[in-house]
C-alpha cells in the first residue's frame with residue numbers, strides 16, 4: 001500500500017489521462033476507471049467472477065501478503081484460501097478476527113514452498129510495492145498456477161504523482177502521514193500499515209505491461225483508481241494534481257493505483 005489507500009465509494013466513469021495513455025498496455029484490454037478503491041474492488045470482484053466462471057469448486061486461491069483483511073467481495077463460488085504473510089501480528093489478527101483463511105502461512109513470499117501448478121488464482125493487494133524484487137515475486141505467483149490460472153493484483157503505480165511522492169519520502173513520513181493526516185493511531189505498529197516500500201520497475205502500468213509481454217501473459221482487465229478524497233483526503237488529492245501539472249504530464253496526478261487481472265496461458 002502506498003500513502004493512504006483504503007476506502008469505500010460508489011461512482012465511476014471514463015476520463016482521459018496523459019501518462020496512462022503513454023504507458024498503455026500492448027494488449028487490446030481497454031482501461032477501466034474506478035472513482036476510489038472501494039469501487040475498484042467491486043469492479044475487480046466482478047471481473048474475477050467472470051474470469052473464474054465454470055471452474056469446478058472449490059477455487060483454490062493463494063492470498064499473497066494477506067494482511068488483516070480480504071479486500072475482494074464474494075466470488076460467488078466455494079473458495080479455499082491459503083493466506084501468506086510475513087507480519088505475524090497481521091496474520092494473527094486475520095486468523096482470529098476474520099476467520100476466513102483455510103490455511104495460514106507465516107512466511108516470506110520470496111521463499112515459501114508451495115506446490116507448483118496447484119492453484120486457480122493468486123490474489124495480492126497492495127503488496128508488490130513492498131517487495132525488493134516484485135518481478136521475481138510475480139514469477140513465483142505464476143509458477144503456483146495451473147494453466148489458465150489468474151494473478152489478480154492491485155498496487156500503487158510508481159509513475160503517478162502519488163507513487164512518486166511515496167518513493168521520494170522517507171518511511172517515517174509515511175507513518176506520520178497515516179497517523180496524523182489519515183487519523184490512524186495504530187499506523188506502523190505490528191500488524192498495521194504502512195510497511196516500507198521499494199517500488200521496483202514492474203510496479204507501474206508500463207512495467208507490468210512489459211513483464212506480461214515478455215512472458216506471454218494475458219491482461220484480462222485493468223482498472224485505474226482515481227486519487228479520491230474518500231481514500232486519501234482533500235489535501236493529498238490536491239497535491240497529487242499539482243505534482244502532475246508540474247511534471248508536465250510525466251507523472252499522472254489523476255490516478256494512483258492500478259488493479260489488474262492477468263492470466264497464464
Ligand SMILES: C[S@@+](CC[C@H](N)C(=O)[O-])C[C@H]1O[C@@H](n2cnc3c(N)ncnc32)[C@H](O)[C@@H]1O
Pocket residue numbers: 001064065066067068069071084085086087090107108109110124125126127130131193195
Ligand atoms: C499494505 S499491507 C496489505 C495487506 C492486505 N493485502 C490488504 O489489502 O489490506 C502489505 C502486506 O504485505 C505483507 N508483506 C510484505 N512483504 C512480504 C513478504 N515478503 N512476504 C509476505 N508478506 C509480505 C505485509 O506484512 C503486509 O501484511
